Amino acid sequence: MTEYVFVPGAGSDSWYLHPLAGELRARGHRVATPDLPCDDDAAGLPEYADAVAATISDPTRTVLVAHSFGGFTAPLVCQRVAVQRLVLLSAMIPLPGEAPADWWLNTGYEHARRQQDERDGRHPDDEDALFFHDVPPELAAQAREHSRRQSTTPFTEPWPLPAWPATPTTFLLCRHDRLLPAAFMRRIVAERLGAVPDEIDGGHMIALARPRQLADQLEAYTPTNSTPL
Known part of the structure; x- marks a missing residue:
């Protein structure tokens, strides 16, 4: 049995x-x-x-999975608890001292998003097409009701770690992520982690759109000391 612990996005x-x-x-x-205290200004x-x-x-059995903005939080969790593996699922990758608000400019994100919007034929204000283009309509409707402030x-806070955790x-x-485009993120992963990402079909809301396929992929990251099923 593996323990999967998830860090949600914003x-x-x-x-x-x-x-x-x-x-x-x-x-x-x-x-x-x-659930994070995302609506608490303190x-x-x-x-x-x-x-x-x-x-x-x-x-010893934990795979920590961080989605989107959760990429800023998950390494801090790894500093507190010695989990077996961290999986960044279409997540932001911070640098030491970098505030999340500065990540977009520092990475050249806006240019990458404009290019992606043009390829997709998406109007910049169409958030449904940005987030839910591959999500079943009934789940997309429910998801809108579950958004939090x-x-x-x-x-606004600088990322506090001096380096990426071990x-x-x-x-x-x-x-098929339209929020964090694939070509853009391949570059960011190479620059900031010195790594080549694993890849899976699906958009930014993949846990809603392709839960079975995502579960298959996550099972590949089972800690080596986990008891086989």
């Missing part, structure tokens, strides 16, 4: 992960999907990391 909650969590639990794994990245770390019951507090880290890139 303005998100555990509902987004329920199809994936259900799939993994059906396969015999433990799953934790903590909470920053350390408080987010504390909330996630508190849900880890067995670090995201405080700006954690975006935790074995894998980047899982979504090939």
